Every structure is written in structure tokens, then in C-alpha cells.
Amino acid sequence: MTAKPISFGIMLHGAGGHMNSWKHPGGPADASVNLDFYISQARKAEQAGVAFAFVADGLYINEKSIPHFLNRFEPLTILSALAVATDKIGLAGTISTSYSDPFTVARQLASLDLISGGRAGWNVVTTPLEGSALNYSRDHPDHALRYEIADEYLQVTQGLWDSWDDDAVIRDRETGQFFDPAKLHALNHKGRFFEVAGPLNSPRSKQGQPVIFQAGSSDAGIGLAGKYADAVFTHSPSLEETRAFTNRVKDAAVAHCRRRDDVKIFPGISPIVAETREEAEAKYDRIRNLLSIEEALAYLGRYFDHHDFSQYDLDAPFPDLGEIGRNSFRSTTDRIKADAAAGNLSLREVALAAATPRPNFIGTGAEVAERLIEWIDAGASDGFILGFAVSAEGLEDFIRLVIPELEARGRYSRDLPGETLRDHLGLPRKESRYAQAAGIVAKAG
């Protein structure tokens, strides 16, 4: 296999990415709180060679929220459960740097990394929805401040993860020596937002440190990704746009003295696959029909601070919203506005497209496989995160119809290349900052 192999992650998001996926007969209606379903999806993905499972999160709901996210598992707990129910698949979850303590999060992720044998990943988000502040006794920081907090937060957590050198703990029952004090490092961080002494009461893991995912696509998000991220979860509007984004992130990594290959880009995609193109279109229709226009408007409102779109004429051009939505899902709302303007779309068209976008990977297994290879060979990304509109049907179809086509083309193997998430992503083990510093000294000498 000389051509670049393709790697996948899978979103575990209950019934699916579609707002009304819980209504689809392909899976259980209670999928988002169904442990057996989560385990079954993770195991199927693992057997198919999917590199990691990914659990997103939200810290605020109201009556307008996506129904099957009104009740759902919390990421760290469900990932810890999946660590025992699986053997090789990576386990990544979303945690907000705006509404948590770095010492606690560093510990919980380190513990997950231990429990899973080096398979933990952390999707670092700054939490766009202002509603979260209502559950956390504090004000919601604005966009720029959130990213400044996130930057310092990552310094602290990564520093804590290096508290113990790999060979610091000795446990010699003869001499009674438990550890070597020279290999234990207190952090003593005193910054603008955090004061954290350390050390962490957790060792480094098999992969060194948990994998850092980043998902923001604003300039600040790309900057943070370039500095810290091992992997980036992004959108997939088109091959060209994703490739441009990928290049921006990799440029940002280079600007922080890293290699382009140190950060892997994973656009989220929602493939719909069937035996024939017509059947795939029929599946798409079935998914689109899970939703009424009222529900589509409410879904659109979610990106715009729960703006009430029912006040507008459905068939008039998409309304001018000014600054609404600019402090939350900024890049998404900017894109929606740009698309609406470019296509002179009505509110109805914008809402239906936002709620059930036509996937750019739809067709037969061979067609989808060819398209995936096209993206990889064009340098658009390093892999894909599969966020099926309907989880159960989507994964089953993909494994049955797309994976064999990729295998036949020599671009995929169901055997994961190693044991840790970093292995699966083609990343080296994360060495401790203290080991690295010692290495630099040795070279200079």
C-alpha cells in the first residue's frame, strides 16, 4: 500500500446527526441514553478498523433543543464505560475549557487514558452557546476571551500530564523506594486565569498524553489548533473549502514550529450509501421527511442564539440578521449567510438545507469510496469523522458497502496499526516536555 491509507472516526451521537433521527425505524428511539446501543456501535466500528469514537456534548438545553439530546450521556463517563467494552478503538470526547477546572479535567482524561490503555482524546471546545452560563453561576466569556482562556487552560493540562517522568515511579519493594523525587515535576503555574501548583496524581499513559482534538474554525480556533491540536474536527462544505481550511491549519502548525503532518484533519461527513444511486436518494428522502418546516426553522434558530425565525415570510429572501449569532457558532452562521446571499435563497430553502443538508457523499459504495479517495488524494484531509444522519443504518451500510470498496482499492485496512489512539492517527508517542528539554540539551552539547 503506497498510496495514503484513509482513516475514520465515528460520532457516537445517539440516534444520529439528524434532528429527528430518533423517529427513524433503523435504530432504538432511546439511543442517546442506551448503553447497549453505544457499546454495539463502538464494537462494530472497532471491528471495521475505525480509529476512534467521538462523543460531542452540550452544557445547556431548553425546550427547543434537538430532541434526542435532551437526555444523553456525559462524555467522560460513557467513554470510560466504552474503554472496558472495547479493546482498540480510540475514545475522544468534548469538554469545554470555559466551564470546567483544568486540574479536574486533566485528572479525568489522564484516568480515562490509563483505563483505556492509551486511547483517550479530548475535543477542546470553548462553548459557543451563551445558555451554558445559566447553568454555571457565571457570565459567558466573549469569543476572544474564551480562546485566551483555552490557550492557558491547555498549557496547564499538558503541563500537569507531564508531572511524572515515564520512569519516575519505581515501586521497589526491597529498598522501599516508591518513586524518584528528581523525576517528579510540580507545575507551579501562575497565569492570567489559572493558578495550579500540581503535581497531578496520575502517571503518563501508554501514548504519553491524551490526543488533543480541536473543532473551532474561526481564526482564533485555527490559531489554537496550530499551537496544540493533534487532530482537528471540521466541516465538509466542499473539497476545495475543506482543503483550504486544512492548509490554513497546517500553516498555523508550521508557524508554531511544528510539522504539517503533526496535525491531522478530519472533516465530519454524513454519507448515505446504498446498493444503487436511486436507493441512496430514497434513503435521503426518508431522512428529510423526518422533519416539518416548523422544526427546520427551530433547528436553524439554534445556530443564531435561538432566534425566532417563524416571524418571517418563509418564501421571502433570507432576512438580514445583523450581529445575531456572531458570538456563538460564528463560522457556521457566516457560512449560512454567505450561502443564502450567493444563491439568493428563501428562508424556507435555507432552513431545509440547514436541517437536512444534502450530503456530499451519497451514492453506491463504489461512488462514495471513489469520492473519499479523491478528497484524500487532493490533500483535502487526512481522514473523516463519520457522523451519520441515522447512526444505526448509516454505520451498517458504510461497513457493508464502502469499506470493502476501499479495501479493494488498497486504501484501507481493518487492522488498526497499533494500540494507542496516537498509533491509529499515525502520530508518535507524546514525549514529556522534560525529556524533550533534556534531548535538546544533549544535542546542543
Add this chain to the structure above:
Amino acid sequence: MTAKPISFGIMLHGAGGHMNSWKHPGGPADASVNLDFYISQARKAEQAGVAFAFVADGLYINEKSIPHFLNRFEPLTILSALAVATDKIGLAGTISTSYSDPFTVARQLASLDLISGGRAGWNVVTTPLEGSALNYSRDHPDHALRYEIADEYLQVTQGLWDSWDDDAVIRDRETGQFFDPAKLHALNHKGRFFEVAGPLNSPRSKQGQPVIFQAGSSDAGIGLAGKYADAVFTHSPSLEETRAFTNRVKDAAVAHCRRRDDVKIFPGISPIVAETREEAEAKYDRIRNLLSIEEALAYLGRYFDHHDFSQYDLDAPFPDLGEIGRNSFRSTTDRIKADAAAGNLSLREVALAAATPRPNFIGTGAEVAERLIEWIDAGASDGFILGFAVSAEGLEDFIRLVIPELEARGRYSRDLPGETLRDHLGLPRKESRYAQAAGIVAKAG
């Protein structure tokens, strides 16, 4: 079985409760970060009918900490892993109300309760060690303030857990109705320390709400237990003292309009059992010899804000420490001082007794079983938490030698009485405050 059956919990604390248990050949030296060991202990306990596993915690370490707690699992992650590795045993863990957010903790415990099918418990602590503040960018609240925070914190978490009535989520695919808005409750808590709107994005569990454990034994701790606790974890200095404590907690429950039986008391004990009394004494000697006098002094210092006891004459009377230790483990340090004064003990004697106290349950299986029954029949407690000095050996001996003696006396069954932790503790399912309020209205009418 007419006499009251005896119920047990087990501490999962790595190699054991003894400071140098990692040196004992009876178990793995890396027990505190060894997933297979945790799973094996939990499964053995479950098969023996132990009602719950209990994971304590600490938020701060330094070079003087108990060695095998320098690296250990974080409670919520390891308990979530154990939820998948076990079927019936309850899963309780320590989380501090002084260093966490109630919305996050409510979610994580609710998620553990879902994952485990209603087996979650939360040991509510206020964190005595001032060092924790060094890892959390804030000042350490004093003793009284910590308990005021904890009280409001519990109001918030228990309120959030009732966000969704048991029958609020409908998921009717025909009508498209996901939930009944009349059965969803926003909390809208605005208090002195917290403002939390809710609702929680998690349903109630099979047992209604996670079980509340409480472990403080100061007046403030007993007050909090009387108001909120389903179970209390306490010391076991003697039958009489534990019985007096038990009565104080149950009186406090009655003062809060609850029944004496609504709160179950579990003193922690560290039995040492063998085929003969001499062998049990030999086991105790082996454990005591895991420690040097220097280590014993350091262990003692842990309770007294890491006070340096090496400055004193070992064989002079225990020194006058004034207020040292009064803001941390207050009840423990007061007891140590009282015991020293009563027995006119030297520092050496106090340190050795603190580090390796002679257990009040030591002997043959029959002797220990008789003593356990004596405590229960005297009303000293409702059960016991087994915190073996050496985990692996301790549990194995207890199951082999004590459990059969209890069974023979008709005081124990290995069949846990139900499915949830509340079932195991003889507690009814926790009904929602809204259902209770409706019931009162119905009664009044």
C-alpha cells in the same frame, strides 16, 4: 432470617488502606493504577454479595503523600469502567463540593447512574486539605463556609436530578412527540453561592437519584448527613463510640423530618482474619512491619497540615499542637489528641498507632463474625465498609473465612436483594420532589 442481616461495602483503594500496602506481596505493587486489579476486586466482592464498592479521592499530593495514592484513578472514570465490568454491585465515589461545579457533577453522576442501571452513589465531601486550593486557582474556604456551600450544592444537584419526571419522555414516533413539556422542570436556582437554571440533560435513573453518602463527623457534617444523606461512612473507634455517633446522625435525620431508618450508617473497618488467632496476629505484625518510624511520623503529619513531627523527642509525651489540624481533619485530630492525653502516650506510640492501628476486628472467621453481629445487634451501625489494610489478602480472607460464618448464623446472604444500590441498602426508590408534592396535594384533598 428474622434477625437483621448485615450489609457490606468495600473500599477500592489500590493496594490497601495501609500506607505501605504496596510493599505487601499479597497484591500487585501498582494496584492503584491497575484496571485489572480493580475489576477483579469488584467482581469478587460482587459475587460475595457486597452491596457497594467505594472509591475515595484526594485533590492534592506532595512528596509526603501516601505513596500508592501518588498515582491513582479518578473516581468517576474508574466507577464508569466498573459499571460495565460488573452487574449488581453499587458504585460510590468521592467528589468534593468545594472544588467542582454542581451542574457538571450532577450530570456525571446521573450518567454513571444510567450506565450502571441505578447503582451510583456519591460520597459528598467538602475537602479538608488546604493544599487542594493550590490546584484550583482559588482560596480554601474555612470549615463552616465549606458546609454552607455543600448544603446549597446538594439542593442544586438533587433539584437538577428531578428535571424530568419519570414519564416525561415519550418518544412517540407516530405523533412525533418526544416529551411532555408539562413534565419538564427548570430549576432556576438562585442562591448565595450558585445560580443554576437547568434543566439537566439527563433523565432520572432506575433508583430515582444517586445515593448520597456523607463522611464528615463534625457537628456540621452530622447536620448535613441528617438533612441529605442516605448513608454515612464513619470511623469505628469502638462499638460504644460508633453507636453514639450513629444515634446522633439518626437524631439529626429525625430533626429533618426523616425516619431513623432513612440513613444507613457504615463504619469503615479493617478486619484481619486467619484460620487461628495466632495467624491473624502474625498477619497484623507483617503489616505493621511494612513501615519505619520515620514513615509513621510523616503519616501522622498528614492529618495535621503536614506538620513536621521529626522535630520532637520520640519518647516524650505527645506535643501540644494548639490549633494545628483544626481546619482539616478536625474530628480525627481531636480524637488523636484525646487518645494521647488519656493514655499519656509518647509521640512514638501515637505515630505507630495512627499509621497501623490495631484493628478492632481481628481473629478467626468465627470471632470476627460474632463481633460484627454484636455491633449490629447493639445498634452500632447498619453495616460496614471493608477497608482492608492490604486489599487483595484482606478481601480473600474475609470471603473465605468470615462470610460463611455469617451465613451459618443466618445473618448474611450472597444474593443482593435487588438491582439498584438503593435496593441493596434497603432504601426505597427516590421519588421526584414533584411527584412527592403532587402526592401531598392529593392527601390534603
